[in-house]
Amino acid sequence: MEIFILLLALFVLSLFLGVELIVKVPPTLHTPLMSGTNAVSGITLVGALLAAGSDSSPMLVNFLGFLAVTFATINVVGGYLVTNRMLAMFKRK
Amino acid sequence: MSSTTVNLIYLIAGILFILGIKGLTKPATAVRGNMFSAIGMLLAVTVTLLDSQIVNFAYILAGVLIGGIVGAVMALRIQMTSMPQMVALLNGFGGGASLTIALAEYFSVLGVDATSLSELLVPVVLGSGAFGIAEEGTVALTSIGLTVLIGAVTLIGSLVAFAKLQGLIKKSYGLPGGPIGNGLLLLSALVALGCLISNPGQAVTILTLVAFALLLGLFLVLPIGGADMPVVIALLNSYSGLAAALAGFILGNTVLIVAGSLVGTSGLILTKIMCVAMNRSLANVLFGKMAAGGESVDADEIYAGKVTSAQPDEVAVMLEMAKRVVIVPGYGMAMAQAQHAVRELADAMDSRGIEVEYGIHPVAGRMPGHMNVLLAEAEVPYDKLVEMDRINPTFEDTDVVIVIGANDVTNPMARESEGSPIYGMPILNVDKAKHVVVIKRSLSPGFAGLPNPLFAMDHTLMVYGDGKKAVIEMTTALNQV
Secondary structure (H helix, E strand, O other), rough: OHHEEEEHHHHHHHHHHHHHHHHHOOOHHHHHHHHHHHHHOHHHHHHHHHHHHOOOOOOHHHHHHHHHHHHHHHHHHHHHHHHHHHHHHHOOO | OHHHHHHHHHHHHHHHHHHHHHHOOOOHHHHHHHHHHHHHHHHHHHHHHHHOOOOOOHHHHHHHHHHHHHHHHHHOOOOOOHHHHHHHHHHHEEEEEEEHHHHHHHHHHHHOOOOOHHHHHOOOOOOOOOOOOHHHHHHHHHHHEEEEHHHHHHHHHHHHHHHHHHHOOOOOOOOOOOOOOOOHHHHHEEEEEHHHOOOOOOOHHHHHOOOOOOOOHHHHHEEEEEHHHHHHHHHEEEEHHHHHHHHHHHHHOOHHHHHOOOOOOOOHHHHHHHHHHHHHHHHHHHHHOOOOOOOOOOOHHHHHHEEEEEEHHHHHHHHHOOOOEEEEHHHHHHOOOOHHHHHHHHHHHHHHOEEEEEEEEOOOOOOHHHHHHHHHHOOOOOOEEEEHHHHHHHHHHOOOOEOEEEOOOOOOOHHHOOOOOOOOOOOOOOOOOOOEEEEEEOOOOOOOOOOOOOHHOOEEEEEOOHHHHHHHHHHOOOOOO
């Protein structure tokens, strides 16, 4: 239970930090912000790897893990690449 | 590698994500920020792969290969006009990843190796504390259930949003009772969640939860369309982050919680900005129709005999004499792929010493910042893109405003006509300029279904036709003057 409370504290503080950070992002970058945060939410890949790669668990778990790895990798690769593509266009000529 | 080292590296990854978003606060530092964020991701993933729990690399390799190829192809081939569809899909996959992780975690504790649905539904007798002792078990199961709920809603909702943006679903369908129907679905899902917590050995509870959540996601987004899409996309973006943070609670993983909550707040703040820009509450966007106008407005009465149309070359003559011109783009510019043509017109004016700026309404287009990305693609410098609050005071000193593919966000009824459905919505006050040129196919109403008195004003000229063609003709004519 102590661990849960610690995680909860981390969660709540991160929410506050998120608000402070995001309100400073100018409207002109709102689309790259969304695709960039899509990439960040691909961090679920970390959890997906553990599910897909565990050995002791039944096949069903590995299969669900495989789906999770696929989804999360699309987000990571697609998110960062498309954000980079967009941001490169915002560079002053 | 010890769990201390792993967690320290997760901390570094978290810091890099934060620096990444901080970089996005200025266009000049944004590329670097994105790079920081990507390095953080690489660190977190690498350190996880070194974890001794991972012994089976076949599934991982397959998933990374498929996901990597699909992601890269999408990212490199998508057109900038279709960026809302891309983000909708990424939101959905984010939700899908969290959903499948939660299900995997649940079934790994259950330990059934089922090859068919009926085998899966056989109740399993679990030892007490299989998910954790006493309240720890409740916390774990609640995290699993909520991740499943939000993940499934995000997955299906985003796929529907994608289909709507892509034009695959054109009509809007809602449940009978609107919010009540959705409320009942949510309630049913929560009951299933309760059953899961009290009876974790019964896989049927979590599958029921998945089913209700999928239905909820479906009927949440099906009734919403058109100009309300920016709100939906931002909200689903927030959900995908929230689901990732909840998955962090399941796994006790700090970097998931930090990253997920950053994404969650980002989506939520964008949702709020979009709602404020439409002067509507989130509940109204999700469940309400645009309020039926108190007094019905007759389009014919407003337009009859008062609309003046012009040819592109007449507009060019007008532009030639202008000192300051503001271009107001809307979704129609994206539809017509006219962003490059618009920039060429701006260049032609610029070379004649005419000051040109772009006025961007927050909800122009189909997602937050949609117009900015399109114009950036056409190599318009970003400091020429001016937000609503800063451009509005300048309209009185503007000689010509060119409205291309925007409608409701320029409708003076929002300012003047109390009782109108859009009354109170902040608009671009283009009617304050000396002359207004509206490029549009016809006088058909925008998403709000209202006639726009701007079109009938004395100082407004309508240029009918395809946006791209009309702009190119203006440029040609201007270069010949």
